Amino acid sequence: MDWLRQVFWENEVGNALLRVLLFVLPILTLVPGLIWWERRLLSWMQDRIGPNRVGPFGLLQPIADGVKLFFKEDITPKAVDGLIYFIAPAVALFPAFALGATLPWGPNLKLTPIADVNIGVLYIMAISSLGVYGVVLAGYASNNKYSLLGGLRASAQLISYELAMGMALASIVLATGSLRLTDMVKAQEGPLWGAVPQVQNWFIFTPFGFIAALIFAICVIAETNRAPFDLPEAENELIAGYHTEYSSMKFAVFFMGEYAAMFIFSGVFATVFLGGWHAVPINWSALGMEQVAHWNGLLAPLFFLGKCALGITFFIWLRATLPRLRYDQLMSLGWKSLLPMGVFNFIVVATWILTTSLYGIGGGIATAVGAFAVIIFFTTRIAKSANANVEFLEKRTITMESGKGDPKPQEVNA
Amino acid sequence: MNLEMIQSFTPAHFLFLALAGIAAATAVGVVAFNDPVRSALCLVGNFFTLAFLYFTLNAELLGITQVVVYTGAIMVLFLFVLMLLNLGGVKMMKEKFDVKRVLGFGFGALLLYVIGAQVILPLNTITTAKAANDFGGPEMIGRALFTTYVWPFEVASILLLIGVVGSIMLAKRKV
Numbered sequence: 001m002d003w004l005r006q007v008f009w010e011n012e013v014g015n016a017l018l019r020v021l022l023f024v025l026p027i028l029t030l031v032p033g034l035i036w037w038e039r040r041l042l043s044w045m046q047d048r049i050g051p052n053r054v055g056p057f058g059l060l061q062p063i064a065d066g067v068k069l070f071f072k073e074d075i076t077p078k079a080v081d082g083l084i085y086f087i088a089p090a091v092a093l094f095p096a097f098a099l100g101a102t103l104p105w106g107p108n109l110k111l112t113p114i115a116d117v118n119i120g121v122l123y124i125m126a127i128s129s130l131g132v133y134g135v136v137l138a139g140y141a142s143n144n145k146y147s148l149l150g151g152l153r154a155s156a157q158l159i160s161y162e163l164a165m166g167m168a169l170a171s172i173v174l175a176t177g178s179l180r181l182t183d184m185v186k187a188q189e190g191p192l193w194g195a196v197p198q199v200q201n202w203f204i205f206t207p208f209g210f211i212a213a214l215i216f217a218i219c220v221i222a223e224t225n226r227a228p229f230d231l232p233e234a235e236n237e238l239i240a241g242y243h244t245e246y247s248s249m250k251f252a253v254f255f256m257g258e259y260a261a262m263f264i265f266s267g268v269f270a271t272v273f274l275g276g277w278h279a280v281p282i283n284w285s286a287l288g289m290e291q292v293a294h295w296n297g298l299l300a301p302l303f304f305l306g307k308c309a310l311g312i313t314f315f316i317w318l319r320a321t322l323p324r325l326r327y328d329q330l331m332s333l334g335w336k337s338l339l340p341m342g343v344f345n346f347i348v349v350a351t352w353i354l355t356t357s358l359y360g361i362g363g364g365i366a367t368a369v370g371a372f373a374v375i376i377f378f379t380t381r382i383a384k385s386a387n388a389n390v391e392f393l394e395k396r397t398i399t400m401e402s403g404k405g406d407p408k409p410q411e412v413n414a
Numbered sequence: 415m416n417l418e419m420i421q422s423f424t425p426a427h428f429l430f431l432a433l434a435g436i437a438a439a440t441a442v443g444v445v446a447f448n449d450p451v452r453s454a455l456c457l458v459g460n461f462f463t464l465a466f467l468y469f470t471l472n473a474e475l476l477g478i479t480q481v482v483v484y485t486g487a488i489m490v491l492f493l494f495v496l497m498l499l500n501l502g503g504v505k506m507m508k509e510k511f512d513v514k515r516v517l518g519f520g521f522g523a524l525l526l527y528v529i530g531a532q533v534i535l536p537l538n539t540i541t542t543a544k545a546a547n548d549f550g551g552p553e554m555i556g557r558a559l560f561t562t563y564v565w566p567f568e569v570a571s572i573l574l575l576i577g578v579v580g581s582i583m584l585a586k587r588k589v
Contacts, residue, residue, distance in 0.1 A: 084451070118551055122478045129486025133458070136490070140451065140497045148497065155490055162486075179552055 009110065019114045023100055026305075031259045032062030037309075038316050045320035066252065074248040077143070084141035089246070089253035092134020096261040099127045103267050104182045106277050106300035113181065120181040121169050124268055125162070128223055131261065132158040135225070135232060135242045138254070142245035150241025153327070154232035157222055160334040165219035167342030168212040171349040172203055172272055185276030189283065197286045202275040208349045213273040215342050217314075220265045222334070224258060227319040231327060266311025270304060279303040430470055437463040450496050454489065461485045473550030 007014040036051070036059060043050025051058040076085065102120035104113045117123065132155045139151020173179055176187040184203075192199040193206065203209030222229040233241030243254045275281055277300035284293035296303075325333070351371070356364035440463065443456035461484040468477030559567045 081451075084455070117474060118553075119474045119478050122475070122482065122552075126478050126481035126486060129482060129490075132486075132490050133493075136493055136497070137455075140493075152494065152497070155494055159487065159490060 015110065016114070019111060022111060023103075023105070023114055024097060027097070027100070027260055027263055030263065030305075031256055032066065033059075034259050034263065034312060035062045035065070035255075037312070038319075041313065041316050042320050045317070069252040070249055072248040074250065077245050079143040080245065081141040081143065084137050085245075088134055088138035088141055089250045089257075090134075091137055092131070093253050093257040093260070095127045095130040095134070096257040096264065098130075099124060099261065100264040100267060101127075102181050103264070103271055104185060104276060105267070105304040107297045109182070116180065116182055118178070118180045121173055121179045121184075121272075125166055125169065128165075128265075129158070129162055131223065134254070134257065138246065139232075139242040142242070144245055146238040146240075147242050147244050150232040150234075150238045150244070153238075154225060154242060157225075157229065157231065157330060157334075160331060161219040161222040161338070164215055164334060164338035164342045165223065167339065167346050168215040168219065169272065171208055171212045171342070171346045174346070174349045174353060175203065175206070175208070181271055181276075184272055185278075188275045189278070191283070191286075192281075198283055200275055200278060200281040200283055202273065202281050204273040205281070208345055208352070209273060211341065211345045213269070215338050215345070216269065216273070218333075218338060220269065221315065221318065222330075224261045224265060224315075226258075226262065226315055228322040228324050229330060230324060231330060234324060262312055262315055263308055266308040266315070267304065269311050270307035274307055277301070277304040279306075426470065430467070433463050433466050433470070437467065451493065454492050454496055457492070458485055458489045461489065468550070471550070472546070475550050475552050475555050477550075 008018040009015060039061070040050045040052075040058065051061040054060040054064050076082075101114040102117060102123050104116070106112050109116060113120075135154040135158075136151045139147045139149075139154070142148070172184065176184050178184070178187075188200055188202050190201045191197040192201045194201070204213045225232050232238075233243070235241075238244070243251055246254060270276065279296055279299070284290070284296060351367060352364050355367040359366075437460055440456040440460040444453045444460065447453045447456060461480060465477040465480040465485070468474075468480060
């Protein structure tokens with residue numbers, strides 16, 4: 001035991017290795033379970049049975065699938081761009097796993113996160129923006145119009161939704177005052193709304209945090225190419241999109257990347273909005289129950305995994321419920337709804353922090369009420385003038401010059 | 415390069431050498447590849463390793479911004495355009511001997527000498543990063559941007575705003 005402690009605890013390199021293994025191994029082992037859970041839950045929601053033949057409850061089905069995929073013939077079409085076709089699955093897998101390097105899954109700073117850097121949130125943004133490469137390269141290298149279209153859709157989608165995601169995270173960064181994810185968890189241990197010390201201040205309970213969580217959740221679904229945002233692989237339009245030409249393990253690697261990304265994005269959501277590794281939003285120490293607080297810390301990985309599972313279940317639920325968006329709907333949702341909402345949320349948080357720090361809580365509330373009044377005033381004014389404009393426009397008529405056969409001048413509402 | 419010199423290397427040295435080697439190789443690849451998509455991919459690799467070089471210099475924020483802006487956004491647009499055009503390799507005719515080439519190599523060597531003398535030689539004996547640990551952290555950069563350099567920063571933001579408005583004007587003449 002002593003040498004284990006020497007190698008993995010005191011030695012810096014060994015400790016880093018331990019951190020990486022403790023993060024990556026659970027994900028690698030849980031991804032097949034995830035696929036099973038998705039298929040069973042989806043079947044249940046769609047009133048089917050789903051895979052239930054291999055092992056108890058069909059639990060061994062993913063392993064059977066994995067073996068099948070592994071032994072399938074790996075077909076490389078003739079017209080592909082060889083090198084890029086070969087590296088694209090690896091490029092798709094890399095960001096999915098690298099994403100979680102700053103996620104803390106427990107209170108022990110010696111074990112987690114892999115790197116407790118003070119740019120944690122920015123790191124997540126940066127790595128998730130690399131996710132587009134695998135898809136785009138696969139689409140291009142396949143030399144197939146459906147694949148290329150899938151790749152182009154994916155890149156447009158990812159670039160559009162990244163901005164809104166950044167704005168959602170930025171408002172939380174403002175509220176925390178730090179880019180470090182461990183600091184975010186610590187900030188959420190504080191009293192709820194700064195007033196109730198027994199309850200933890202998870203960001204999803206605060207008004208701005210709730211809006212940010214909503215935006216972030218939608219953007220995450222778009223970033224991971226999941227239904228209802230799975231346009232890059234829309235099967236009725238693009239066969240299978242960017243991985244049409246991939247078979248065998250290369251296809252499996254794409255699949256694994258998608259599920260790992262889902263997993264880790266759920267972890268990011270849990271860390272930023274759902275209080276990280278805490279089980280329930282109750283401050284046990286404030287209630288004088290030190291024993292429970294101690295056990296809460298010890299069982300932290302389980303609670304974190306539970307929150308990830310909740311997030312993934314939410315993903316699957318959405319897939320079973322919502323129809324796929326049209327491409328223009330996708331773009332207008334991202335640019336015209338989520339991004340303005342995110343920016344507005346950001347401004348509100350900044351104003352609230354500034355006014356409360358200058359004039360106290362009263363000043364903040366006064367500013368909020370004042371701003372609300374100003375906004376109502378202006379929107380009613382604008383609406384009124386817009387209405388007047390419409391009335392003015394409705395009076396215009398257009399008469400046809402040449403056609404004497406058309407007796408009726410048409411009313412045009414411009 | 416003798417054995418003692420190699421023995422005096424710190425892990426930081428090897429890290430730098432590996433990263434710098436990849437960065438240099440990809441930089442050569444950008445101009446050497448015939449296929450524009452390969453060139454663009456090399457540029458992506460170059461920007462990515464450059465970010466790690468920034469990390470080794472304690473400039474985390476700069477490095478991560480490099481990844482977000484260049485690797486994650488700008489190069490994706492580059493690739494986007496290249497793929498839509500689907501150019502393929504450049505087909506060139508054989509060129510005759512040109513004196514400009516020789517001159518170009520000469521001036522290139524001269525530039526390398528100047529850079530080597532002015533930049534690399536003074537850094538020869540340095541083994542660790544000179545900057546303090548939090549030199550490139552978000553707090554320090556934020557403080558500098560909003561105190562010492564607040565005017566240039568604001569002017570740059572206005573410039574960006576003009577760029578945004580201009581691009582909208584160009585793309586949507588009539589709404």
